[in-house]
Amino acid sequence: MSTEPPPGGGTASRAGTDDARFATELRAALGLAAATDALGASSPPDQLLDLLVRAAARAIPSPEGALLLVDTERRVLTFDVVIGQTAAKVKDLVVPLGRGIAGLVAVSGQPLAVANAQQDPRHAKEIAEKSGFLPNTILAVPVTAPDGAVLGVLELLERQGQPTYDLRDMELLGAFAQQAAMVLEQRRAHTSLAALVGRALAALGGLPPAVERTIAARTEAFAAAVETDPAARRTRELAELVATIAGRGEAEQRACVGVLEAFAAYLRGTPTPGGGMDLLR
Amino acid sequence: MSVPAGPRPAWSDAFAPATLPRLRSIPLLDGGTLTREWAWDGSTGKGVKVAVIDSGIDATHPAVGAVQGYVAIAAGRGDELSYDEAPHTDAYGHGTACAGIIRRLAPDCELYSVRVLGADLTGRGIVFAAGLRWAIDNGMQVCNLSLSTGRSDFFGLFHELADLAYFRNIPLVCAANNAPGPSYPSLYAVVLSVAAHEGRDPERFDANPTPPVEFGAPGLDVEIAWLNGSTITATGNSFATPHVAGLVARLLGKHPDLTVYQVKTVLRALASNAMEPDPAAPPGVRAGTNEGRLPVG
Numbered sequence: 001m002s003t004e005p006p007p008g009g010g011t012a013s014r015a016g017t018d019d020a021r022f023a024t025e026l027r028a029a030l031g032l033a034a035a036t037d038a039l040g041a042s043s044p045p046d047q048l049l050d051l052l053v054r055a056a057a058r059a060i061p062s063p064e065g066a067l068l069l070v071d072t073e074r075r076v077l078t079f080d081v082v083i084g085q086t087a088a089k090v091k092d093l094v095v096p097l098g099r100g101i102a103g104l105v106a107v108s109g110q111p112l113a114v115a116n117a118q119q120d121p122r123h124a125k126e127i128a129e130k131s132g133f134l135p136n137t138i139l140a141v142p143v144t145a146p147d148g149a150v151l152g153v154l155e156l157l158e159r160q161g162q163p164t165y166d167l168r169d170m171e172l173l174g175a176f177a178q179q180a181a182m183v184l185e186q187r188r189a190h191t192s193l194a195a196l197v198g199r200a201l202a203a204l205g206g207l208p209p210a211v212e213r214t215i216a217a218r219t220e221a222f223a224a225a226v227e228t229d230p231a232a233r234r235t236r237e238l239a240e241l242v243a244t245i246a247g248r249g250e251a252e253q254r255a256c257v258g259v260l261e262a263f264a265a266y267l268r269g270t271p272t273p274g275g276g277m278d279l280l281r
Numbered sequence: 282m283s284v285p286a287g288p289r290p291a292w293s294d295a296f297a298p299a300t301l302p303r304l305r306s307i308p309l310l311d312g313g314t315l316t317r318e319w320a321w322d323g324s325t326g327k328g329v330k331v332a333v334i335d336s337g338i339d340a341t342h343p344a345v346g347a348v349q350g351y352v353a354i355a356a357g358r359g360d361e362l363s364y365d366e367a368p369h370t371d372a373y374g375h376g377t378a379c380a381g382i383i384r385r386l387a388p389d390c391e392l393y394s395v396r397v398l399g400a401d402l403t404g405r406g407i408v409f410a411a412g413l414r415w416a417i418d419n420g421m422q423v424c425n426l427s428l429s430t431g432r433s434d435f436f437g438l439f440h441e442l443a444d445l446a447y448f449r450n451i452p453l454v455c456a457a458n459n460a461p462g463p464s465y466p467s468l469y470a471v472v473l474s475v476a477a478h479e480g481r482d483p484e485r486f487d488a489n490p491t492p493p494v495e496f497g498a499p500g501l502d503v504e505i506a507w508l509n510g511s512t513i514t515a516t517g518n519s520f521a522t523p524h525v526a527g528l529v530a531r532l533l534g535k536h537p538d539l540t541v542y543q544v545k546t547v548l549r550a551l552a553s554n555a556m557e558p559d560p561a562a563p564p565g566v567r568a569g570t571n572e573g574r575l576p577v578g
Contacts, residue, residue, distance in 0.1 A: 075400050098400025104336070104373040107398045107405065108428040111459050112375075113516035115502065144460060148431030150402060164502055165516060167459075167477055174460045265461055 046081075048183045053081045056176040057156055060169045064133065064157035067143070067180060068095065068102050070150060077102050077153060084157070086131035093130055101140050102153040109150055111141040111174060113165040133157075139165035143177045143184070151184050171269050175262030182258040307536075307543055317484075317551050326387025326530035329537075331423045332416035333383065333523075334409070335376030337369050338394035344381035344506035345392070352419075353396040354411045356404030362411050369396055374507035378515065379427050379523040381506030386483060386527025387534065393421060398428065406435040413442045413466075417449055422533055425526040426472075427456045427519035429464040439465040447471045452533075452541050454526040456518040457494040468493050473529070473545060477501055477521040480553070486525060488552035496548060498524035 049067055057065040064084030068077040076094040097103045105112050115137050135157040143152040154177040159165050294300065307315065330349070340348040353365045371377045371394075380392050397412035409430060416424050424446065430439070443466045446453050453472040458464035467474040470493075477500020478487055487497040500521030507513045529544055539547070549555065 072402055098372050104375055109430055110428055110456055110519045111517055115514035144431055148433055167501055171459050
């Protein structure tokens with residue numbers, strides 16, 4: 001099956017057809033995700049956050065990743081989730097808010113990627129000496145609550161497959177950070193599954209027709225690629241992530257909206273139609 | 282009939298023939314003389330005061346050179362503010378990076394380090410706002426803000442400051458936030474909001490026909506000044522912003538009486554995607570010149 005999206009510039013009726021197909025597929029994907037119920041056990045927020053960091057590190061190929069949370073009293077960042085070979089070594093470290101890439105991202109509220117990070121004398125040395133790992137590339141984005149408060153920093157290290165983290169990586173990790181913020185905030189929020197699905201679909205509505213067509217096309221390609229692409233296994237893992245979140249109660253359902261919204265945000269930010277599997281590369 | 286003394290809404294006085302000054306126009310429509318040469322050729326930004334509202338500036342970094350003024354602002358436990366105008370350095374490298382980019386484009390501008398990023402998130406928005414107010418009240422002519430806040434409770438305060446900057450004729454050049462959701466002051470219409478594009482030429486910038494983010498400038502894998510005299514490669518809207526701030530400094534160095542919206546108009550007219558011919562356009566369209574028309578989005 002081809003993963004090429006339909007050509008742009010279609011008519012309004014074509015756009016309507018695409019939109020309807022997209023909505024159908026989205027509902028089907030939600031149903032499939034719920035039915036899959038792959039991970040069985042309940043998924044407390046800690047596990048969800050761990051899954052989010054792992055999913056981000058797969059989507060933006062990186063062997064190391066971490067979610068750091070702001071401790072405003074102690075003026076430090078603590079490692080809440082760490083994945084990769086250095087996880088055990090850095091889990092109990094604290095990063096002063098006054099230094100390093102993560103500290104900078106937390107206080108500035110701006111995402112940042114650096115290369116030649118070992119030349120940054122303060123970030124690399126202190127953490128690296130303890131972890132035994134000296135990253136060449138770092139991508140860090142703020143995890144921001146809906147009210148704008150910076151809750152923490154989501155960070156990936158050592159981009160694989162290309163020399164540095166690029167603007168698309170930054171945007172995509174920002175979408176994962178938005179999900180992480182929703183999980184972190186979940187105890188404050190209550191909503192029904194219907195509202196969730198409605199909100200997710202509403203978030204995908206109201207877009208310019210060309211963008212809607214692109215989303216529909218890319219979603220179609222995405223679904224097709226699940227069956228044919230060698231990366232299908234990773235796709236299923238992401239679907240399982242959705243299932244895990246969506247099937248575990250109101251708070252988790254809220255996080256599921258985050259997943260869908262982040263995907264939509266990523267697609268919205270992709271100016272030209274391309275292969276639908278980009279998200280997973 | 283005498284005019285009563287005391288406060289009154291006297292806005293009309295400004296337009297009385299006796300007091301209304303003659304203004305210089307910008308050559309937007311008179312045969313296409315609005316060019317980059319007109320805008321900033323020969324200008325080094327000399328004498329233009331540029332505030333870098335950030336983490337401090339390391340004046341010993343060779344990419345930065347002299348810093349003409351400092352203020353470090355901090356909030357105490359009760360949010361009371363302190364202002365320290367003694368020279369300081371940069372805790373993170375971020376402000377130094379922005380200053381280095383501005384210096385590269387406007388080598389003779391005057392740099393002022395307004396340090397508002399510290400080791401504490403408490404009072405962050407208040408300190409940030411205080412830094413912006415300091416810049417407005419202390420004669421700055423361009424402000425670089427490679428930082429933002431999404432706190433909705435600061436919407437009004439930053440809006441007021443952005444308006445005040447406009448009325449004092451100070452362009453605020455603000456990094457857009459890649460994350461969805463509010464971001465102040467970058468989302469206000471009066472500021473020049475900037476995101477990174479993938480171009481490498483430091484003087485190449487684009488205008489976005491569908492704001493809120495108005496301008497794109499180099500922000501991908503940019504060589505930037507960092508801590509301890511080092512140089513690193515970095516990506517972010519934070520580094521696109523000072524490219525535009527540097528060009529604005531050069532523009533104001535040559536045309537100091539431009540208003541904020543004239544600055545915006547000039548930048549839009551001279552953006553690369555307005556200046557350079559559309560690859561799909563018929564042959565004969567000159568490259569590198571503006572035909573004196575505003576680009577049609």
